[in-house]
Amino acid sequence: MENEHIVKSYDEELTQIENMTLVMGGLVETQILESVTALCNHDQKLAEKVRVDDKAVDVLESQINDLTLRTLALRQPLAMDLRSVICALKISSNLERIGDYAKNISKRTQVLADIRSVGTAERTIKRMGEMVRKMVTDVLNAYINKDLAIADEILLCDEEVDYIHNTLFRELLTYMMENPGNITLCMHLLFIARNLERMGDHATCIAEQVHYVVTGSVPEENRPKADKTSQMIVEENCESKE
Amino acid sequence: MIENNDFAPENTIISSKNVDVFYGDKQALFDINLNVAENSVTALIGPSGCGKSTLLRCFNRMNDVIPICRVDGSITLGGQDIHAPNVDVVSLRQKVGMVFQKPNPFPKSIYDNIAYGPRIHGMTASKAELDEIVEESLKRAGLWNEVMDRLDKPGTGLSGGQQQRLCIARAIAVKPKVILMDEPCSALDPIATATVEELIDELRERFTIIIVTHSMQQAARVSMHTAFFHLGNLVEHGATSDIFTAPKDERTQNYITGRIG
Amino acid sequence: MTDHIDIISVDGSARHRAQKRFKSYGLLAIGLSLTFLFIMVGSIVLRGSSAFKQSFVQIKIELSADAIDADNIKRVRFGKLLKQSLRNKFPEATSRKDKKQLYKLVSPTAEYSVRKQVEANPTLIGTSAKLWVRTSSDVDMYLKGYVDANLDESKRRLSDLQLEWISLLQRENKIESRFNTKFFTGGDSREPEQAGVLGAVIGSALSLLVCFMLSFPLGVLAAVYLEEFAPKNRLSRIIEVNINNLAAVPSIVFGLLGLAIFLNFFGLPRSTPMVGGMVLALMTLPTIIIASRTSVRAVPSSIREAAMGIGANKVQTTFHHVVPLAMPGMLTGSIIGMAQALGETAPLLMIGMVAFIVDVPQGITDAATALPVQIFLWADSPERGFLEKTSAAIMVLLAFLIVMNLVAIILRRRFEQRW
Numbered sequence: 001m002e003n004e005h006i007v008k009s010y011d012e013e014l015t016q017i018e019n020m021t022l023v024m025g026g027l028v029e030t031q032i033l034e035s036v037t038a039l040c041n042h043d044q045k046l047a048e049k050v051r052v053d054d055k056a057v058d059v060l061e062s063q064i065n066d067l068t069l070r071t072l073a074l075r076q077p078l079a080m081d082l083r084s085v086i087c088a089l090k091i092s093s094n095l096e097r098i099g100d101y102a103k104n105i106s107k108r109t110q111v112l113a114d115i116r117s118v119g120t121a122e123r124t125i126k127r128m129g130e131m132v133r134k135m136v137t138d139v140l141n142a143y144i145n146k147d148l149a150i151a152d153e154i155l156l157c158d159e160e161v162d163y164i165h166n167t168l169f170r171e172l173l174t175y176m177m178e179n180p181g182n183i184t185l186c187m188h189l190l191f192i193a194r195n196l197e198r199m200g201d202h203a204t205c206i207a208e209q210v211h212y213v214v215t216g217s218v219p220e221e222n223r224p225k226a227d228k229t230s231q232m233i234v235e236e237n238c239e240s241k242e
Numbered sequence: 243m244i245e246n247n248d249f250a251p252e253n254t255i256i257s258s259k260n261v262d263v264f265y266g267d268k269q270a271l272f273d274i275n276l277n278v279a280e281n282s283v284t285a286l287i288g289p290s291g292c293g294k295s296t297l298l299r300c301f302n303r304m305n306d307v308i309p310i311c312r313v314d315g316s317i318t319l320g321g322q323d324i325h326a327p328n329v330d331v332v333s334l335r336q337k338v339g340m341v342f343q344k345p346n347p348f349p350k351s352i353y354d355n356i357a358y359g360p361r362i363h364g365m366t367a368s369k370a371e372l373d374e375i376v377e378e379s380l381k382r383a384g385l386w387n388e389v390m391d392r393l394d395k396p397g398t399g400l401s402g403g404q405q406q407r408l409c410i411a412r413a414i415a416v417k418p419k420v421i422l423m424d425e426p427c428s429a430l431d432p433i434a435t436a437t438v439e440e441l442i443d444e445l446r447e448r449f450t451i452i453i454v455t456h457s458m459q460q461a462a463r464v465s466m467h468t469a470f471f472h473l474g475n476l477v478e479h480g481a482t483s484d485i486f487t488a489p490k491d492e493r494t495q496n497y498i499t500g501r502i503g
Numbered sequence: 504m505t506d507h508i509d510i511i512s513v514d515g516s517a518r519h520r521a522q523k524r525f526k527s528y529g530l531l532a533i534g535l536s537l538t539f540l541f542i543m544v545g546s547i548v549l550r551g552s553s554a555f556k557q558s559f560v561q562i563k564i565e566l567s568a569d570a571i572d573a574d575n576i577k578r579v580r581f582g583k584l585l586k587q588s589l590r591n592k593f594p595e596a597t598s599r600k601d602k603k604q605l606y607k608l609v610s611p612t613a614e615y616s617v618r619k620q621v622e623a624n625p626t627l628i629g630t631s632a633k634l635w636v637r638t639s640s641d642v643d644m645y646l647k648g649y650v651d652a653n654l655d656e657s658k659r660r661l662s663d664l665q666l667e668w669i670s671l672l673q674r675e676n677k678i679e680s681r682f683n684t685k686f687f688t689g690g691d692s693r694e695p696e697q698a699g700v701l702g703a704v705i706g707s708a709l710s711l712l713v714c715f716m717l718s719f720p721l722g723v724l725a726a727v728y729l730e731e732f733a734p735k736n737r738l739s740r741i742i743e744v745n746i747n748n749l750a751a752v753p754s755i756v757f758g759l760l761g762l763a764i765f766l767n768f769f770g771l772p773r774s775t776p777m778v779g780g781m782v783l784a785l786m787t788l789p790t791i792i793i794a795s796r797t798s799v800r801a802v803p804s805s806i807r808e809a810a811m812g813i814g815a816n817k818v819q820t821t822f823h824h825v826v827p828l829a830m831p832g833m834l835t836g837s838i839i840g841m842a843q844a845l846g847e848t849a850p851l852l853m854i855g856m857v858a859f860i861v862d863v864p865q866g867i868t869d870a871a872t873a874l875p876v877q878i879f880l881w882a883d884s885p886e887r888g889f890l891e892k893t894s895a896a897i898m899v900l901l902a903f904l905i906v907m908n909l910v911a912i913i914l915r916r917r918f919e920q921r922w
Contacts, residue, residue, distance in 0.1 A: 003496055003501040003502055004501060004502055005499070005500050005501050005502075006500050006501065006502055007500060010500065076458075076459055077499065078458055078462070078486050078487075078498045078499055079486060079487060079488065079489050079494075079495050079498050079499050080495055080499055081499045082486075082487060083487065083488070215488075216487060216488025216489075217488065302812070304808070304811065304812070307807075307811070309734070309735065331816075332814045332815075332816050333814070334814075335811065335812060335813065335814040336813070336814040339812060339813060340808070340812035340813075341812075342805060342808055342809065342812070344805055346803070346805035346806060346808065346809040347809070348806065348809065348810070348824060349806075349828065358810075358813065358815075358823070359813040359814065359815075362813075362814065362815050362819055362823075363814060409809070412809075412813060413812065413813060415813075416813055416814060
């Protein structure tokens with residue numbers, strides 16, 4: 001923001017909202033990383049930590065809620081300010097959802113503690129987790145720097161996450177068909193993958209918000225989407241068809 | 243988005259082309275091209291001294307009174323040039339009424355306040371007709387129920403908001419096409435402001451309203467189109483929702499967000 | 504706990520002393536002017552109040568039917584009867600000198616008073632009536648205590664003999680002090696006991712009426728034109744400066760102007776309220792114009808805008824809204840101008856309103872005098888009796904002024920409207 005507001009405390013409030021959102025983002029980043037790490041390393045302690053830390057994310061979200069409401073009521077922001085306040089509200093709610101998914105992954109990690117892993121699924125999930133975490137990191141960078149280029153890039157990134165999700169979906173289906181004993185594990189892994197994919201979607205949402213903050217318009221709705229799991233069916237030959 | 247953004251609305255009623263206004267040697271407005279859509283509310287916003295009131299006063303030639311004021315360029319009302327030599331200023335002002343910043347009812351009875359306009363324009367033939375106009379104008383201004391039993395009491399005895407609505411009733415009594423409002427709520431408390439805004443909302447079905455206001459929120463609430471003026475220039479004109487969420491010009495942005503521009 | 508906050512005032516501080524000093528100067532100035540006003544009004548009232556009383560003496564007159572022709576009372580010589588009665592009352596006055604002194608006890612106009620009384624009550628004819636007549640001014644003065652009886656006889660206007668008669672009459676309760684209605688109902692006279700201010704009051708009132716009729720419409724129209732219609736250019740500024748200068752021109756100059764133009768050039772009748780009013784109008788016009796312009800300017804421009812905003816043109820705006828709103832101010836200004844005109848003597852002297860005029864004027868073309876001129880004339884008169892009349896006339900003038908200001912206040916109240 002090149003120009004300062006005439007009312008200094010208004011500037012301070014806007015900065016505070018932004019900072020709190022960033023703090024929340026940082027927390028959520030850690031949550032993603034830790035939940036995936038806990039899963040892959042069967043680290044119950046770390047999984048427990050993720051579940052506990054989610055409380056902090058929730059508290060931050062409600063604080064951001066209060067602050068944005070206060071700003072809306074007292075300052076009646078317009079134009080860029082209005083967009084940034086509204087976006088902070090939306091971003092915080094997206095981040096909160098991401099945090100919830102991380103927590104969900106940790107819960108499943110605890111269930112899966114004693115089950116032996118199959119195939120390459122866990123590695124794929126780890127890769128997916130890293131990608132999502134990077135997306136969140138990038139989107140937060142885009143948010144602080146009001147960087148339209150990075151934000152738009154993230155919109156493309158989501159495609160990749162979707163592809164991995166598709167692949168994983170197919171893979172896990174195969175495992176389940178091979179051995180019904182794998183079903184518990186695979187179902188949980190499927191949901192974990194789903195959670196990660198949803199996280200990616202939320203990160204994309206945030207990127208859209210950043211785009212809106214900067215330009216004042218919503219990005220066009222023809223961004224690439226590759227999540228095709230909703231159309232997949234299991235065929236006799238174990239092949240999925242689009 | 244209420245309307246497209248190129249702002250030559252098809253149903254233009256008032257249109258200014260290359261309007262420059264000078265007070266003596268000082269130029270107050272620079273090359274203003276503004277089209278105002280019929281039966282809509284257009285808000286003119288901008289910092290003090292940006293020329294928005296000056297432009298408003300050009301629309302009914304109230305600036306004629308100021309000897310040093312000179313208006314160049316053309317302003318048309320329904321396609322007719324209002325500065326044409328055969329234009330009668332009195333008829334122009336009947337068609338383009340005005341409501342001022344401070345409620346300024348005449349120090350006469352409520353009835354006479356409303357009846358004055360129709361009387362001087364010879365709009366009525368009988369007392370009954372005049373009564374009808376008074377009643378209708380007061381009703382339309384949402385004031386009838388409050389003053390119906392004290393029409394003979396002085397208009398100056400009403401509260402601020404009532405006085406302003408009385409002034410609006412007085413303006414609509416002469417059946418204008420356009421009503422110019424120069425900061426109509428700046429002297430009113432929030433409740434009275436709300437009643438006047440509600441009134442503006444209702445009036446826009448029958449009249450074209452151009453309102454100058456310092457309250458961004460008010461402009462956002464009541465108007466469909468907003469024009470932003472800065473240092474005598476028309477910076478941006480567009481649908482109100484666009485101007486207030488995503489203005490195109492940085493000066494507009496700075497002004498409406500309260501930044502030091 | 505907050506720190507101790509020092510708000511106790513220190514009386515001795517320089518700031519405080521300066522404030523007190525200034526206050527006391529102000530009070531002193533007001534006190535001084537009030538004292539002077541009090542002394543002025545007090546001395547006038549002290550000296551003038553006795554003029555509202557007049558001594559009357561009761562005289563028994565034989566109104567025998569033989570001497571009085573009831574059908575032709577105007578012809579009857581009541582003076583002779585009066586003198587006869589006086590001689591009857593005081594038979595000791597036999598010498599010519601004594602008789603003359605005796606006759607001087609009553610007013611020289613007493614015989615007209617007797618005639619009036621008889622006219623009013625014809626049944627008195629044929630009886631021996633006891634009638635009250637005015638004493639002469641000298642007697643009146645003595646009775647009011649203005650003459651010191653202990654002075655040497657040659658130094659006072661009443662002889663010892665006359666004083667004796669007076670004390671005799673007083674003992675018989677034949678001398679009475681009554682309210683002097685003549686002062687308010689009569690015109691001027693050479694005899695102080697007979698002189699009244701009505702002529703002058705009417706003369707002043709008529710002059711002011713003429714003055715108001717001329718100067719108010721002219722002044723208001725000029726003011727409205729200058730404020731609302733005239734272009735603001737060099738010419739209008741010159742006019743404005745000249746109007747302001749005219750307000751400061753000595754009034755005698757207006758008198759000279761009136762003499763030269765109204766009397767000598769147009770040949771209008773001199774000494775009349777008409778010409779007096781015209782001259783006063785010339786004099787008050789600048790005052791009214793200035794006051795009216797100020798009140799026109801004081802009308803908020805929002806009212807003009809309101810009227811113009813609904814399509815009233817300039818004339819409608821001005822005469823429907825601006826002038827009615829400015830009216831109280833214009834009236835006040837005019838009344839102030841009128842009050843000034845009421846007290847004006849000099850211009851009236853120049854156009855001959857200083858003449859001795861006994862009759863009460865009936866119209867604006869009758870010769871008349873004005874109150875301040877009357878005061879001037881009386882103050883100039885040598886008779887002792889006119890001294891109190893002068894003061895009394897000043898009181899009447901002040902009362903006239905108060906009434907005018909009252910009218911101004913009432914008019915203001917009536918026309919005043921809030922905006």
